[in-house]
Amino acid sequence: MTEDEDGVRAEFIAEAQEIIELLSRDLLVLDHGQKEGHPDPDLINSVFRGVHTLKGIAGMFGFYDLGEVAHGLEDLLDQLRLGRVELSQEVLDVLFEGVEVLQRLLASAPDAPRPDLGAFHRRIQSQLGGPAPPPPDLAAFGLDTGVLSVLTEYEEHRLRTNIDQGVPLYRLRVRYALSSIDTDLEDLKSRAKPIAEIITYLPSMDGGDDDSIELEVLFASRATVRELRNALALPDEAELEAVAKVAPSATIPPPARAPTQQPASPPTRFPPPPSGLAPPAPGHDGGADALSLRAVAKTVRVDIGKLDHLMNVVGELGIVKSSVGKVLDRLRGVPELRALAAELHRIHRGFERHLDDLQDGILDVRMVPLGQTFDRLARAVRQVAREHGKEVRLAVSGADTEVDKLIVEELTDPLLHLIRNAIDHGIETPDERERLGKSRVGTLALNAYQKGNHVVIEIEDDGAGMDEERIVSSAVARGAITAEGGAELARSDKLALIFLAGVSTAEHVSDLSGRGVGMDVVKTHIARLGGVVDVHSQPAVGTKFTITLPITLAIISALIVRAAGRTYCIPLTVVQEALLLDPREVRTVEGREVITLRGATLPICRIARLFDLETPAEARVKEYVVVTSLGQRRVGIVVEGLEGQEDIIIKPLGPSLRSVRGFAGATDLGDQRVVLVLDAPSLLEEVFAATAATEARGARGEASA
């Protein structure tokens, strides 16, 4: 495959991926609506359009299998939106399966063997409805034939449905400037959405000039004229009137026949359109396609590598900025150049401001809402719950919380894992729940929110919870801790044992407690993103995992410190405070140094000892403790000096240093000064592991004594 073809293929895949994700999102909402008993017809139509577009581009790019599946789904959706097939859980199952199939096809290699899609097509066929609908009988509705003759099949269906349900019809005549009609229409649609259903809109004959166009909008709503005027924020000159009383029983000849008598109603507002403004042919929703094209044109897909490059350039500009600052300082020292220095100072300040804006802008582009990930999870919840015969209600909050794109991508797997565990092992079967006096439907809550420089994601179930004693005994069985050590652990520490590699890889834990398979993997994943995961659980009540992540990986504020005669950066996101170390405060517990900070014990670690470095003798005049915390753990890092705070770009160390633990990367502080950035989560981990090991050794020693 040539490079060009690769590019085209990648472009298609990206676009198709977007469409499929949107489909999946809409289907989930539909699923919810169906369960509540009122699926949104607009959404069915939106899903239909999405599949239609997908079919089109798949054909264009030679993804024939994918196109065929999309075609099958389109047939089913077409019947759904026209009301010929009822939206049922079975139909939704097929549609969800369709999304999975599409995704699988998209992910498969270009030269992979063609999958057998026969079974899936048969399932689609089995859902397809039967006979054509009864002939339309709309004409006598105070609607003139001009309108009726140009309605698409779908619009006609919606009109009929509304009439059948006794929803009054309205006609709106409103003028929009040609230059802004797109946004005006979108605005009208979104305002109408909560209280009215727009059935169709057409340009009116008698009211167009060079700069503006008059639209006739037909819609159904139970609201009054006054309410509609307010809700739609109509300009005063817009005309809004009820079309006619709805008479569902009226027998009316179909529109194809000659126009019958009109009720005494306003003059004809829907003349047959001139050929130049021909509306879309029935059955082909051209208007909708045009709209989706517009939506696409407003966004640009960007390779994240390009953003990284821009970020690098920003970093270099930052170095330029500090060099200019130094020149400025030198100029200031020369009396006859004062004026020049002042001018340069102003320019420098401006440059700094714009550079900050640029940096914020690039960071902002990298941010995506967690919603995309949550949608994927919601699909998994539905699937896993059905597989295991559980009834699960998913409660999502904070889907609009934004996180760095890279983090979002790495987050899906660990979250999926936690969710699967929660449904598989946490939430009981409906019968079991009933017996326990719980509601038959289990609840899985997915909450996200921002907390300072971090994003917190919680996964909480109201299932069986975890039994910490069983976790401890299996950890003891694996030799990860001693029985005595285990007995002394606090409750939360016992639960945290599920994250130990030695324990969690043991099938025993998952057998006994129902959790643990791959929990260490979840933890490693999260740690790689600079985050931590904590667990709370109560037997019979439920389990809650809390993941704390930095918002972005690209640029961080860091504390610059001197330790062991060297300079290091500590990400400010983990720094709680820094204070002067009083050497008299240091106590030794089990061979570890600790201090007491506001009544709580704080383990401290010395960089020199941690990294096995020789400290220059003169360095140790004063020492500071930088209190770092992640989740619920705190460690004080002892340093010799605090040099200030700076925004830094973390750059990865090369492959040959990948196995070196303890550093998140390095950064350029200018002056050719490369400084290592401490990897706080891994260092915290290390200090705690060492503490735990000491305790375990201590416990063993006592036991043998």
Place this chain on the structure above:
Amino acid sequence: MSGGPIQRRETVVPAPLGRAKGRAERMGEQTREFLAFALAGERFALPLASVREILKLSPITEVPRAPRDVLGILSVRGRITTVIDLRRRLRLPHGEVTRGARVLLVDAGVEVLGLLVDEVFQVYRLSPDEIELAAVVAGDLSDYVYGIGRPGAVERGAAADEIMILLDPVPLLRR
């Protein structure tokens, strides 16, 4: 020509496919240009095509816990680059860093690494009869030794002081 600028090469050495073929390409079977440098009083050379750039020595940041032969890291136009102590890698005696010391940026396939050397000499263009392949010289040489270069061997016999050890960068920098 010590210290003089040598033209920067952007040529990327292709990752070795079959070992024999990859090596032949790396070692420049066609051009046979080698950059000679000094290390612990001995003369070594790397294929010119693998050398991206020659840097003057700038402060190198030490990386705790790194493998012993890693000197540290430095920034090459914003890119963090690992610098290897070639003396350590070649198990040569330790020595002071001198004024002539340079860092060669060498493309090792997966990564561009910096190699600290004592002094950079010049580029040699060697004909096939000026190269003794390692396999011919002795069977038990390290795999990173490609052969022995003897410039001028054809015309005037081997001048002992110009003998150089030709290194193959990929096995040399593989861990």
